Amino acid sequence: METFAHFDNIPREIGRHLGTASAEIVVAVAWFTDSELFDVLCRQAGRGVRVSVAVLDDGINIGAGKLNFARLADIGGKVYLIPPGVTRRSIMHHKFCVIDRATVILGSYNWTKQAQSNDENVTVVVGAPDFAAQYLDAFDALLSKHGLTTPAVDAEQVRRRLEVVRNLLLLGDQDMLAAQLDKVRPAAATMQLAPLFEALDADDSDAAVAWIDDYLKRAVALTVATDQEVAYLKLTLRGLEYQLNALSDEKVDIERQIHAFSVRSSHEIGKLTTRYLRLRADKLRRQAAVQPEAASEAEEARADYQEYREADERARATPEPAHLAPDNMKRLTTLYREASQKCHPDKVHDTDRDQAHQLFVQLQAAYRQNDLAGVRAIHAAVREGRMFVARSTVLTEVESLGRAVLDLRQQVQALVTAIRQLYDSRTYRTLKDIEDWTAWFVEQRESLKRAIADLEAELEADPVEH
Numbered sequence: 001m002e003t004f005a006h007f008d009n010i011p012r013e014i015g016r017h018l019g020t021a022s023a024e025i026v027v028a029v030a031w032f033t034d035s036e037l038f039d040v041l042c043r044q045a046g047r048g049v050r051v052s053v054a055v056l057d058d059g060i061n062i063g064a065g066k067l068n069f070a071r072l073a074d075i076g077g078k079v080y081l082i083p084p085g086v087t088r089r090s091i092m093h094h095k096f097c098v099i100d101r102a103t104v105i106l107g108s109y110n111w112t113k114q115a116q117s118n119d120e121n122v123t124v125v126v127g128a129p130d131f132a133a134q135y136l137d138a139f140d141a142l143l144s145k146h147g148l149t150t151p152a153v154d155a156e157q158v159r160r161r162l163e164v165v166r167n168l169l170l171l172g173d174q175d176m177l178a179a180q181l182d183k184v185r186p187a188a189a190t191m192q193l194a195p196l197f198e199a200l201d202a203d204d205s206d207a208a209v210a211w212i213d214d215y216l217k218r219a220v221a222l223t224v225a226t227d228q229e230v231a232y233l234k235l236t237l238r239g240l241e242y243q244l245n246a247l248s249d250e251k252v253d254i255e256r257q258i259h260a261f262s263v264r265s266s267h268e269i270g271k272l273t274t275r276y277l278r279l280r281a282d283k284l285r286r287q288a289a290v291q292p293e294a295a296s297e298a299e300e301a302r303a304d305y306q307e308y309r310e311a312d313e314r315a316r317a318t319p320e321p322a323h324l325a326p327d328n329m330k331r332l333t334t335l336y337r338e339a340s341q342k343c344h345p346d347k348v349h350d351t352d353r354d355q356a357h358q359l360f361v362q363l364q365a366a367y368r369q370n371d372l373a374g375v376r377a378i379h380a381a382v383r384e385g386r387m388f389v390a391r392s393t394v395l396t397e398v399e400s401l402g403r404a405v406l407d408l409r410q411q412v413q414a415l416v417t418a419i420r421q422l423y424d425s426r427t428y429r430t431l432k433d434i435e436d437w438t439a440w441f442v443e444q445r446e447s448l449k450r451a452i453a454d455l456e457a458e459l460e461a462d463p464v465e466h
Contacts, residue, residue, distance in 0.1 A: 001127040002337055003246035007419065010109055010122055014097070015040050017124060021099045024050040026139050028094040031060045033112040038067050045077040054094070054142060057081035060112075080148050096239075098136055102129045106239050121416060123239075123246040131242070134235050141231070158187045159216060162196075166212040169205045233401040240408035245341055247415040252340075253333075254422045256368050259321075261431040266315035268441040272448040274312055277305040279455040286462070321370040328372055335379040336367045342382040346411055 006013045011034060018025060018040045025044060032038070032055045045051040051072065055061045062069075062081065069079045097105040107122035109115055125131055161184050168177045181200070188194060196215075199208040265273075284298035324332060345357040359378060366374030422428055434440045 001125065001131075001341065002334070003242050003249065003341070004124045004126070005121055005243070005246035005250040005419075006124065007121045007250075007423070010120060011037060011111075011116060013124070014105060014109075014111070014122070017099055017103060017105060018044060018097075020103075021049050023100050024052075024098075025100075026052045026098040026136060027111075028054040028096055028139055028142060029111050030056050030095065031110045031112050033060065033067060033114075034116075035067065037111050038072070041077065042072055042075060045072060045075045048076075051077035052080070052139070053077065054080040054082055054139065056084045058084040080143055082142070082146060094138065094142060096135050096138075098132045098139070101132050101136065102127060104128060104132050104135055104239075104242075106135075107243065119416075119420070121247075123243040125242050125246075128242075131238065134238070138232065138235055155187075155191060158184060158191055158193075162212050162216060165196075166209055166216075169209050169212075172205075230401070233405060237401060237405050237408065240405065240412060241344075243412050244346055244408055244415065245337075245344055247412060247419065248344060248346075249337055249340060251415060251419050251422065252336075252364055252367065254419065254428060256321075257431060258422070258425065258427050259368055261427060261437070262311075263315050263318050263320050264437065264441070266312045267320060269445050269448060270312040270316055272445060272452065274305070274309050276448050276452050276455070277301070277308055279452060279459065281305045283455060283459060286459075319369075321368065322372075324370050324372060329370070332367065332370060332372050332375055335372075335375045336363065339363055339375065339379040339382050343378075346408070 015037055018037070021044055025041065027041070032053065041051050041053065053069070053072065055069075061067070069081075073079050095106065095108060095110060099105070104125040105122055106125070107120070109120045109122045161180055165177065165180050165184065168174075168180065181197075184193065185197070188197060193215075195211050196208055199205075199211055281298070281301040281304070284294060284301045288295040288298040340360070340363060343356045343359045343363065345353050345360050348356045359382070363375065363378045365371075366378065431437075
């Protein structure tokens with residue numbers, strides 16, 4: 001399983017993944033007005049791919065000049081219109097797409113032209129059939145809630161029947177017990193009733209009664225929320241965990257590029273840049289002596305020189321990241337992403353956080369230096385050793401789930417902000433447009449040499465300081 005965060009060209013990325021579908025596409029978004037993505041769905045439906053789409057039945061999606069959803073239905077797709085007055089709040093949290101029951105696209109992005117101009121991002125989770133199955137269940141639950149498919153399990157009715165089962169067990173009435181169990185059994189998987197049937201299969205009536213008592217007690221504690229809401233909170237939490245991982249990986253990748261570029265810059269042109277900035281500062285200092293209006297610029301030049309010299313000294317003391325062949329670099333990234341999924345400290349349970357944090361710091365340090373052996377060792381440790389437990393698998397109370405969801409939402413937003421700041425940094429804006437670093441540094445070196453020669457000649461021609 002791999003996770004990827006996308007900030008740019010989001011429709012293109014979504015369309016690319018939709019185009020890979022060979023069997024099924026399931027989409028649930030509040031608003032869908034992007035004609036290009038709609039065309040991809042229609043093409044896939046025409047090829048025999050099962051396409052199901054759920055959108056709000058409102059004026060943004062439906063009406064003159066909107067997407068022709070009947071076209072999709074006519075070529076075999078299924079379109080479900082969700083009443084907006086009842087489900088606006090819930091459908092807004094159902095912005096996802098599942099492809100071939102293994103790839104999930106999630107985030108805050110609605111499939112609209114307007115969304116393309118917003119600061120949006122999506123996370124793509126690839127090779128995650130278990131995770132995809134949970135989103136498919138959420139899609140079915142959404143449809144069932146509005147009578148668009150077979151009704152979902154009536155949790156309250158199952159609980160009432162469990163009370164009857166408990167009483168029949170206490171009375172020892174086996175004849176009536178079988179009939180009640182037959183009515184409860186279809187809900188066993190959905191409502192996690194397996195322990196009850198295991199106890200009954202073992203003829204342990206006391207254990208079965210104790211389990212029902214505990215189950216019903218916990219059910220009463222959750223009266224604030226329905227089972228579907230609890231399941232949704234857990235799914236939301238797990239989705240946020242994947243988003244957190246994808247965004248963290250993206251941030252680390254950008255920082256790694258900036259680090260590698262900065263270190264190489266110091267090794268390649270650091271001395272020349274330092275000399276150029278010193279000469280420039282000297283020139284402006286002389287000008288400021290006779291032109292007071294140049295004093296501010298001279299001070300800025302002196303500060304630039306001092307700041308760069310100190311940063312260059314630190315960077316020159318840092319070894320350059322190891323050079324890896326393309327295949328090894330790809331392997332490094334894959335191992336890092338897989339390991340980070342297991343030990344990211346912000347997604348594990350509190351009892352594991354300190355240990356996960358230490359391992360995660362080591363993992364990031366090894367990845368930053370292109371240390372393939374180090375990343376491989378940590379990957380093996382989390383794969384073969386103790387596996388950290390994700391919060392989404394252990395939290396059960398609605399209040400705890402709600403707090404965890406809020407916490408991760410805040411962390412996700414903080415990461416999005418940090419990544420956008422990195423994108424806007426001067427170093428990243430420079431390096432992202434460079435295709436060949438070696439050729440660029442050669443060009444910069446020659447340019448600096450010429451600029452230094454010009455400044456030296458200019459200062460020599462006016463040696464007297466005024």
